[in-house]
Amino acid sequence: MSVDDKGKKELPPLKVAIAGLGTVGVGVLRVLTEQADLISERAGRPIQVVAVSARNAQADRGVDLAPFRWFDDATVMAREADADVVVELIGGAEGVARKVCETALDSGRHVVTANKALLAHHVISLAEKAEVAGLGLFYEAAVAGGIPIIKALREGLAANRVRSVKGILNGTCNYILTTMRETGREFSDVLIEAQELGYAEADPSFDIDGVDAAHKIALLASLAFGEQVDFDSIVIQGIRHVTALDITFATELGYRVKLIAHTERFDGCVETRVEPVLVPVSAPLSHVEGVYNAVLVEGDLVGTSLYVGRGAGAGPTASSVVADLIDIARGRFTPVFGVPSGDLSASVLCENSAPDRGERYYVRLMVTDRPGVFADIAAALRDEAVSMESIIQHGRNPGETVALVMVLHDTPEDAVTRAVRRIGSLHEIVEPPRVMRIGRF
Amino acid sequence: MSVDDKGKKELPPLKVAIAGLGTVGVGVLRVLTEQADLISERAGRPIQVVAVSARNAQADRGVDLAPFRWFDDATVMAREADADVVVELIGGAEGVARKVCETALDSGRHVVTANKALLAHHVISLAEKAEVAGLGLFYEAAVAGGIPIIKALREGLAANRVRSVKGILNGTCNYILTTMRETGREFSDVLIEAQELGYAEADPSFDIDGVDAAHKIALLASLAFGEQVDFDSIVIQGIRHVTALDITFATELGYRVKLIAHTERFDGCVETRVEPVLVPVSAPLSHVEGVYNAVLVEGDLVGTSLYVGRGAGAGPTASSVVADLIDIARGRFTPVFGVPSGDLSASVLCENSAPDRGERYYVRLMVTDRPGVFADIAAALRDEAVSMESIIQHGRNPGETVALVMVLHDTPEDAVTRAVRRIGSLHEIVEPPRVMRIGRF
Numbered sequence: 001m002s003v004d005d006k007g008k009k010e011l012p013p014l015k016v017a018i019a020g021l022g023t024v025g026v027g028v029l030r031v032l033t034e035q036a037d038l039i040s041e042r043a044g045r046p047i048q049v050v051a052v053s054a055r056n057a058q059a060d061r062g063v064d065l066a067p068f069r070w071f072d073d074a075t076v077m078a079r080e081a082d083a084d085v086v087v088e089l090i091g092g093a094e095g096v097a098r099k100v101c102e103t104a105l106d107s108g109r110h111v112v113t114a115n116k117a118l119l120a121h122h123v124i125s126l127a128e129k130a131e132v133a134g135l136g137l138f139y140e141a142a143v144a145g146g147i148p149i150i151k152a153l154r155e156g157l158a159a160n161r162v163r164s165v166k167g168i169l170n171g172t173c174n175y176i177l178t179t180m181r182e183t184g185r186e187f188s189d190v191l192i193e194a195q196e197l198g199y200a201e202a203d204p205s206f207d208i209d210g211v212d213a214a215h216k217i218a219l220l221a222s223l224a225f226g227e228q229v230d231f232d233s234i235v236i237q238g239i240r241h242v243t244a245l246d247i248t249f250a251t252e253l254g255y256r257v258k259l260i261a262h263t264e265r266f267d268g269c270v271e272t273r274v275e276p277v278l279v280p281v282s283a284p285l286s287h288v289e290g291v292y293n294a295v296l297v298e299g300d301l302v303g304t305s306l307y308v309g310r311g312a313g314a315g316p317t318a319s320s321v322v323a324d325l326i327d328i329a330r331g332r333f334t335p336v337f338g339v340p341s342g343d344l345s346a347s348v349l350c351e352n353s354a355p356d357r358g359e360r361y362y363v364r365l366m367v368t369d370r371p372g373v374f375a376d377i378a379a380a381l382r383d384e385a386v387s388m389e390s391i392i393q394h395g396r397n398p399g400e401t402v403a404l405v406m407v408l409h410d411t412p413e414d415a416v417t418r419a420v421r422r423i424g425s426l427h428e429i430v431e432p433p434r435v436m437r438i439g440r441f
Numbered sequence: 442m443s444v445d446d447k448g449k450k451e452l453p454p455l456k457v458a459i460a461g462l463g464t465v466g467v468g469v470l471r472v473l474t475e476q477a478d479l480i481s482e483r484a485g486r487p488i489q490v491v492a493v494s495a496r497n498a499q500a501d502r503g504v505d506l507a508p509f510r511w512f513d514d515a516t517v518m519a520r521e522a523d524a525d526v527v528v529e530l531i532g533g534a535e536g537v538a539r540k541v542c543e544t545a546l547d548s549g550r551h552v553v554t555a556n557k558a559l560l561a562h563h564v565i566s567l568a569e570k571a572e573v574a575g576l577g578l579f580y581e582a583a584v585a586g587g588i589p590i591i592k593a594l595r596e597g598l599a600a601n602r603v604r605s606v607k608g609i610l611n612g613t614c615n616y617i618l619t620t621m622r623e624t625g626r627e628f629s630d631v632l633i634e635a636q637e638l639g640y641a642e643a644d645p646s647f648d649i650d651g652v653d654a655a656h657k658i659a660l661l662a663s664l665a666f667g668e669q670v671d672f673d674s675i676v677i678q679g680i681r682h683v684t685a686l687d688i689t690f691a692t693e694l695g696y697r698v699k700l701i702a703h704t705e706r707f708d709g710c711v712e713t714r715v716e717p718v719l720v721p722v723s724a725p726l727s728h729v730e731g732v733y734n735a736v737l738v739e740g741d742l743v744g745t746s747l748y749v750g751r752g753a754g755a756g757p758t759a760s761s762v763v764a765d766l767i768d769i770a771r772g773r774f775t776p777v778f779g780v781p782s783g784d785l786s787a788s789v790l791c792e793n794s795a796p797d798r799g800e801r802y803y804v805r806l807m808v809t810d811r812p813g814v815f816a817d818i819a820a821a822l823r824d825e826a827v828s829m830e831s832i833i834q835h836g837r838n839p840g841e842t843v844a845l846v847m848v849l850h851d852t853p854e855d856a857v858t859r860a861v862r863r864i865g866s867l868h869e870i871v872e873p874p875r876v877m878r879i880g881r882f
Contacts, residue, residue, distance in 0.1 A: 315741070
């Protein structure tokens with residue numbers, strides 16, 4: 001008997017309703033239409049859009065919406081459309097997006113979403129709804145668009161106890177930091193350009209203040225550790241205060257500045273934070289530039305593995321949404337966090353950031369160049385038992401301001417904080433000291 | 442109703458027989474035993490080893506085999522053990538390994554294998570057997586141990602038409618090339634060290650001549666393009682001829698030498714090859730060092746994405762084998778190539794390596810330093826319409842041998858071949874010219 005002799009059972013199409021027809025929604029629609037043959041081959045059956053919903057029925061989106069039932073109200077669509085799956089591409093942690101996902105699950109439909117804000121705040125209740133109803137809740141597109149990192153963590157690395165996940169998860173920040181390094185320009189200048197190019201929003205704070213990256217690392221942490229990570233407990237610092245001068249010094253020291261979202265499990269506690277970090281140029285992560293994202297996973301079996309790809313845009317995001325639809329079409333289901341959500345334990349926050357672990361820090365001071373000032377700085381470090389690994393000062397400028405950069409090593413964070421506070425209060429220190437962690441990758 | 446109220450249906454354990462108890466087999470056994478709780482949570486039910494087989498029943502492997510039924514003959518085990526899955530970790534393209542996999546499928550058992558040689562030669566017939574019987578054939582561990590690249594290509598990137606896959610797929614070669622660069626030592630010297638450290642086999646040719654990487658890229662090509670790639674059509678060149686001098690020049694020019702396995706689809710044909718390539722230091726791939734592997738996938742939706750991790754060893758390989766077992770336990774099945782094997786078309790080889798595409802090449806000549814020799818070289822290039830981008834010669838040494846390195850650009854391969862052949866026949870050229878492609882990453 002050969003494969004051809006075997007009667008193939010024709011499966012019915014998987015019927016899909018799409019809520020939200022922005023760039024990504026239209027991208028998904030295009031892929032499902034234009035690559036229909038490829039997709040139905042890989043999905044084992046056709047994937048057919050049956051209904052769509054968006055705020056404006058009249059907008060010209062460059063695609064023919066006539067074949068699909070139109071809904072003015074996405075929540076009504078989630079309840080009433082003849083669909084197996086609702087794809088939520090509206091965005092936002094509350095409001096319509098949340099209602100659409102809840103209604104879809106309550107109405108017996110699988111959900112595929114790209115909405116990291118919604119998930120960061122409400123994934124547990126959504127996961128419970130999905131599990132009770134025996135439905136899928138897929139969100140590959142919510143983190144690092146073109147990188148199948150949810151699948152990698154949830155399935156590919158499922159045999160591992162994950163120790164840490166570190167990522168470049170916000171393309172806007174990475175574009176700005178890369179351009180600052182390449183051109184020597186200041187943050188505010190590059191931000192304006194990024195806004196003109198469409199790489200940054202008119203209100204950029206969600207990206208540049210690290211909130212978006214925090215949403216994503218919260219999800220990855222829950223997935224990696226099988227624990228509920230409280231979003232509000234994440235220490236978040238964005239890139240507004242990174243200066244061209246810091247990037248120049250980092251380069252001189254052999255590092256690149258990246259906004260790193262980081263979650264790590266220690267004995268009995270988890271530490272999660274988002275902050276600019278110096279990444280050594282010897283690490284592949286440092287060469288992830290521009291709008292690319294990257295995720296570094298450390299597992300007990302695989303050791304370190306790294307995933308790099310575009311973080312956003314219609315193509316990469318549609319790729320992930322459609323991959324989720326193919327999983328559903330093939331019947332490849334996985335609990336939201338890889339394990340039943342009832343098995344998730346509440347994450348215990350580390351009291352003190354890495355209390356027993358010596359780390360390395362970059363500290364930049366703007367100092368009035370006057371005899372004796374360095375003795376005062378050195379005394380503050382000595383008194384807090386902070387070790388200095390190296391120091392850079394270029395040229396002298398008696399009586400004027402000069403930049404002084406120190407690399408501190410083998411130092412607990414609280415000792416650095418105390419020493420830097422004391423140094424910052426010296427009369428000769430004319431700006432608040434800038435401190436960045438130096439990452440181990 | 443909450444999740445807890447829902448009666449959980451207890452699934453029976455997934456029963457596994459392991460053929461081959463070398464480093465990897467023992468690794469798998471350890472993981473399944475020591476991480477049993479974690480794995481049964483992620484798999485939705487216990488994964489239980491019921492039988493094992495190896496050549497020597499008496500060997501001390503540091504694990505207790507008493508709980509498992511022992512088979513002297515792995516093929517008998519594949520037929521008779523009370524197992525749902527047979528894990529084949531014996532190795533080799535023919536013989537016992539092949540028999541075990543065929544027998545398992547014929548006996549209604551799923552197969553998980555790490556055997557790239559077997560798959561490179563026989564995956565089509567095995568896939569047909571599996572499909573006819575409705576069984577799974579999983580092989581995540583066969584390519585790039587710690588990187589879930591099979592899952593990424595087969596599921597995560599399933600919405601994409603893949604244009605190319607390029608990889609560092611052999612850890613032995615990458616270790617040798619990295620060490621050569623770091624220490625300035627010659628190939629043969631570093632190979633001996635790698636053998637002493639256990640990073641290279643006593644007979645290293647399978648690795649260093651590129652055959653192992655070719656096995657892996659053949660599999661990835663079939664998976665990426667949905668085509669049968671004929672293993673014997675792959676152009677294979679290993680790293681024996683890479684010298685310390687070449688690596689020094691590559692470094693000077695801003696490149697690292699990597700053994701790259703490459704498959705690319707052009708209009709109507711596929712080109713697949715394994716060869717040492719110069720990778721620009723600006724590419725993250727160039728920073729994949731030592732025993733790490735990497736795979737770069739270019740898809741029409743995602744653009745470029747990169748996957749990096751350890752290529753071999755008990756931990757990474759066991760991670761992939763157990764991930765496959767978890768897929769089976771959860772009922773997450775996928776056709777061997779993502780599409781039914783009957784839908785695979787035979788791959789059409791490109792007649793001529795990238796005939797219309799200009800590429801860049803590194804050419805090193807050992808030249809007797811004599812007036813007029815450069816004019817002869819330049820004439821050969823001119824006559825074949827080959828453009829030179831740059832040239833390096835350090836110092837002069839009249840009458841003696843000097844190294845001369847040229848970067849050729851925008852040049853079809855056959856023109857380079859003709860020009861280099863002509864140059865190589867000049868009286869002043871005292872060694873065969875060394876040519877390496879400069880990759881675009």
